[in-house]
Amino acid sequence: MTNERKGYELLLGNIAVLTVFYLLLDFSFRQWDINVAQAMFWGWSGASLLALPFFLGFKRSRKNVYHEWKLHKKLILGLAVISVLASGLLAWGISLAGSGPAVLLESLQPVFVCILGISFLAERFTRRELLSAIVMLAGIVFIGTMKSEVSPLAAIIITISSFFYALHSFLFKRYGKDTHVFSFAFIRACIVTLFFTILIFVTGKFKVLPLLAIGTLTLTYVLGILVSRYFFFKAHKYLEVSKLNIFLMLQPVGVLIGAFLLFGDSISEQKIVGVLLILGGGYFFVKNRPIIK
Secondary structure, three states, X not given: OOHHHHHHHHHHHHHHHHHHHHHHHHHHHHHOOOOHHHHHHHHHHHHHHHHHHHHHOOHHHHHHHHHHHHHHHHHHHHHHHHHHHHHHHHHHHHHHHOHHHHHHHHOOHHHHHHHHHHHHOXXXXXXXXXXXXXXXXXXXXXXXXXXXXXOHHHHHHHHHHHHHHHHHHHHHHHHOOOOOHHHHHHHHHHHHHHHHHHHHHHOXXXXXXXXXXXXXXXXXXXXXXXXXXXXXXXXXXXXOHHHHHHHHHHHHHHHHHHHHHHHOOOOOHHHHHHHHHHHHHXXXXXXXXXXXX
């Protein structure tokens, strides 16, 4: 198996897991009367506590966590701050616009990543890859121009969130090549949990949610901040950051279909055309790629 093929397989796993994450978070906002701060607190803290016995209950896992913190504490702290901003803004955007439109706007992330990757990492596209990326972006723009589905505030919020996620990816690619991925993701999650814990108590928004809501948010963020991050961080080791994030333009397809099946959100002809452009561009982006040993 080539390095690039392995990287794309990891990305497909990330896309599948994140699709479930988006839909579960959207479901939580629709099902229970919770605000963004409460969703962030219960989601991040529940996932971190659930993972705690695994990472600290075994000698080898504790050693990995300690070693990871010792080597990469500055990177972990920096990415934790970025994660707080990015995830908080994304959740706010989903609460305003729903998962379908939100994930479409979130797909602006690859554009920001390409700018960073080409500017600072000297990454380059082949002509076919560039054309495929343009086709995929056209599909997202085509869907995103639908009237009355996304408020200007939601669009601005999610666009800023996309930039922070792109910055997160860029910094990890540049400085996190030798990380132990699971330990890195766990420590980052614990620090972000601390941020949201302080925030929710300082702002007086702490609220005990129904047990089912807490369980759903915990599962949601186990998938979003641990499982998906493992796939995503691991893929950085095999793919250039620009190509890696361009491929994530496939993400809206699964979320749109899921939102239609679960919530009855409409899928118009305009959305279908956009999805076909995204899928077609993604196929030609990875088709007949040169083998890299």
